[in-house]
Amino acid sequence: MNTAKKLLTNTVLLTLSTVIIRSVAMGFQVYISNLIGAEGIGIFELVMSVYSLAIVVGGSGIRVGSTCLIAEEFGYGRKHGVKKAVRQCLLYGLVVSLVVSVIMFHFSEQLGILWIGDQRSILPLKVSALCIPFSVMSSVMAGYFTAAGKIGRYVVVEFFERSFSIVVTMFLISLYGARGIPQSCACVVGGSGIGTALSFLVLFFMYRFDISNTENTNQPMFKRLLKMTVPLAANEYIRSGLNTLEHMLIPRGLKSYGSHAAIASYGTIHGMVFPVITFPTAILYSVADILIPELSGCRAGNRPNRITYIVSHIMQMSFIFAALCTAILIVTADQLGVLIYSSSEASLYFARFAPLLVFIYLDTIVDGMLKGLGQQVYNVRLNTCTSILDVLLLILLLPKYGIDGYITAFAITKLVNFGFSLSKIILVTNYRPRPDLIFKTLLAVAASVVFARFISGGNSVFISGISSTLVFFVVISLTGAVTRTDINWLIKIFNMRFKN
Numbered sequence: 001m002n003t004a005k006k007l008l009t010n011t012v013l014l015t016l017s018t019v020i021i022r023s024v025a026m027g028f029q030v031y032i033s034n035l036i037g038a039e040g041i042g043i044f045e046l047v048m049s050v051y052s053l054a055i056v057v058g059g060s061g062i063r064v065g066s067t068c069l070i071a072e073e074f075g076y077g078r079k080h081g082v083k084k085a086v087r088q089c090l091l092y093g094l095v096v097s098l099v100v101s102v103i104m105f106h107f108s109e110q111l112g113i114l115w116i117g118d119q120r121s122i123l124p125l126k127v128s129a130l131c132i133p134f135s136v137m138s139s140v141m142a143g144y145f146t147a148a149g150k151i152g153r154y155v156v157v158e159f160f161e162r163s164f165s166i167v168v169t170m171f172l173i174s175l176y177g178a179r180g181i182p183q184s185c186a187c188v189v190g191g192s193g194i195g196t197a198l199s200f201l202v203l204f205f206m207y208r209f210d211i212s213n214t215e216n217t218n219q220p221m222f223k224r225l226l227k228m229t230v231p232l233a234a235n236e237y238i239r240s241g242l243n244t245l246e247h248m249l250i251p252r253g254l255k256s257y258g259s260h261a262a263i264a265s266y267g268t269i270h271g272m273v274f275p276v277i278t279f280p281t282a283i284l285y286s287v288a289d290i291l292i293p294e295l296s297g298c299r300a301g302n303r304p305n306r307i308t309y310i311v312s313h314i315m316q317m318s319f320i321f322a323a324l325c326t327a328i329l330i331v332t333a334d335q336l337g338v339l340i341y342s343s344s345e346a347s348l349y350f351a352r353f354a355p356l357l358v359f360i361y362l363d364t365i366v367d368g369m370l371k372g373l374g375q376q377v378y379n380v381r382l383n384t385c386t387s388i389l390d391v392l393l394l395i396l397l398l399p400k401y402g403i404d405g406y407i408t409a410f411a412i413t414k415l416v417n418f419g420f421s422l423s424k425i426i427l428v429t430n431y432r433p434r435p436d437l438i439f440k441t442l443l444a445v446a447a448s449v450v451f452a453r454f455i456s457g458g459n460s461v462f463i464s465g466i467s468s469t470l471v472f473f474v475v476i477s478l479t480g481a482v483t484r485t486d487i488n489w490l491i492k493i494f495n496m497r498f499k500n
Contacts, residue, residue: 019282021162026275028166032188033272033341035173040181042251042267044124044188046116049247051128051189054104056240058097059136061232062089066143068228069221074147081221082144083211088221089140092229097136105129117252118263124185131193134200141203148210157202165195235380242387246394250406253398257405265345265403272341273349277357280325284318284364295372308430311369315362315431320441320482322361324472327445329354331452331464339461356411363418366425373428379421386417437481444475 033041066089073081104111105126112122145154169191177184247270254262298306329336333354337346370379390413397405425431452468476482 021159022279022282024162024166026279028169029271029275030340032169033267035177036181036184038264038267038272038343038345039261040184040267041271042263042265043116043118043121043181044185045267045270046118046247046251046263047121047124047128047185047189049244050104050111050116050125051131053240053244054100054129054132055135056233056236058100058132059093059139059233059236060096061229061236062093062096062136063139063143064232065089065225065229066093066140067147069225070144071147072224079211082148085221085225086140086144086207086211088225089143090137092222092225093136093140094133097133101129101132104132115248117248117255120180120182121185123182124189127186127193128189131189131196134193134197138196138200138203141200141207144207145203153206154203157199157206160202161195161199164198165192168194238384239380239387242384242391246387246390249391249394249398253394253405254402256399257402268343268345269349269406272337272343272346273353276336276340277329277350277353278360280321281361281364284321284361285368295369299373304430307373311425311429311431314365314369315425316434316437317482318362318365319358319437320476322358323441323445324469325361326354326357327448327452327468327472328465329357330445330449331468332461335461335464352407356414359414359418363414363421366418366421370421370424373425375424375428378424382417382420382424386413389413389416440476440479440481443479444472444481447475448472 032044036044066085069085069089070082073079073085108125108129109119109122112125113119116125142154145151169188172187172191173184176187250270251262251266254265295307295310298310329350333351334347336350337343337348340346367379370376390409393409393412394406397409399405401408422433426433448468448471451471452464455463455467
């Protein structure tokens with residue numbers, strides 16, 4: 001299998017696994033939400049934001065660093081070097097993650113009371129601290145299988161891990177969940193941690209089988225590893241730290257506003273609404289992954305016209321896809337929250353976030369294209385700046401306007417991020433947005449929303465979704481926003497990645 005075909009095969013495998021795993025995870029999230037309620041989900045999400053930061057610090061760039069270092073050794077054809085690289089990465093990850101794990105476990109009460117602001121988070125924080133080393137070392141194994149081009153094995157193990165975690169979590173909840181929110185959250189964290197630990201062991205034994213006949217080497221690698229991980233870690237610390245700070249500010253700001261259900265509102269938005277509205281981005285991430293090598297090749301070959309052609313068509317198709325998702329969410333929002341979570345509050349937030357889907361989805365694809373165009377540093381700087389902006393807006397708006405202030409801050413930062421990303425695309429390519437396409441697509445959204453509400457009367461999610469989709473595509477076709485040539489081009493892009 002040649003390199004390009006292997007790249008696409010791995011991308012397709014990762015995409016399929018991502019879609020399947022996210023589908024299963026979303027279904028399980030619904031189950032957990034209905035079991036422990038919005039307030040329980042809020043506690044869980046806050047714990048996970050701290051845990052995510054601890055994973056970043058505990059890993060300190062090891063996921064990407066291990067992939068790059070091991071890939072280099074494979075590239076040099078040094079299998080003994082691969083063995084040494086994996087050993088060094090595991091040692092690095094184990095030492096750093098154990099230190100972070102001990103610190104987090106020891107200071108879990110302070111983190112729960114002073115940082116999260118709820119003592120019910122202490123128990124799940126302690127459980128999550130115990131999971132850190134397994135998560136970090138599992139990421140090293142993921143780096144090995146990615147570098148080795150054996151994505152299929154990793155995907156199978158990851159799917160098994162998620163399935164096993166769900167079973168263990170349900171079992172633990174049946175034993176301890178009735179005792180309260182702290183125990184329920186600890187069961188969810190613990191179930192995931194047990195699955196991660198088992199996944200690491202399976203991946204490690206598969207790796208050992210791969211290199212069983214390989215001799216050891218004394219070739220120095222630790223300095224090379226540090227050169228990769230230290231810059232990555234510094235960037236990840238800042239980004240993850242700001243993200244965690246944002247999550248901490250939301251319930252605190254809502255409490256300052258006077259909301260007695262601050263944790264529940266936070267849980268509804270981040271634990272119920274966001275997993276649903278961001279689910280379609282799995283498709284956009286796969287398209288972005290395919291575009292990165294395509295655009296990188298065109299940039300290296302000095303083919304500006306080809307770049308403009310690709311960017312223009314992808315922006316067109318992505319805008320239409322995002323607009324369709326927006327239309328569907330608008331017409332189904334009132335029933336969606338009640339149908340999935342038995343929550344009218346979730347339905348309210350689905351409706352309020354629906355108009356922002358276009359910017360959320362387009363920002364995903366634009367970020368991917370910027371990476372392909374060699375603008376990674378710009379992306380990092382922009383994301384850091386918008387995170388700082390979000391923190392400032394949350395501090396200013398939440399205590400005064402409550403949940404309206406949060407939605408306003410979210411909308412402003414997303415619009416700013418997308419605006420600057422789009423400006424960069426326009427600057428480095430000859431792409432120009434088409435006003436006629438924007439008008440035709442918005443017309444399709446309006447027609448589909450009006451027709452769907454007229455047909456279903458707002459009583460059926462299924463009828464509303466189907467009717468809005470059909471009308472949307474009819475209007476898009478009649479106005480010429482999408483032609484057969486556009487569809488054939490998109491198919492050709494995917495086929496080219498297989499044939500090259």
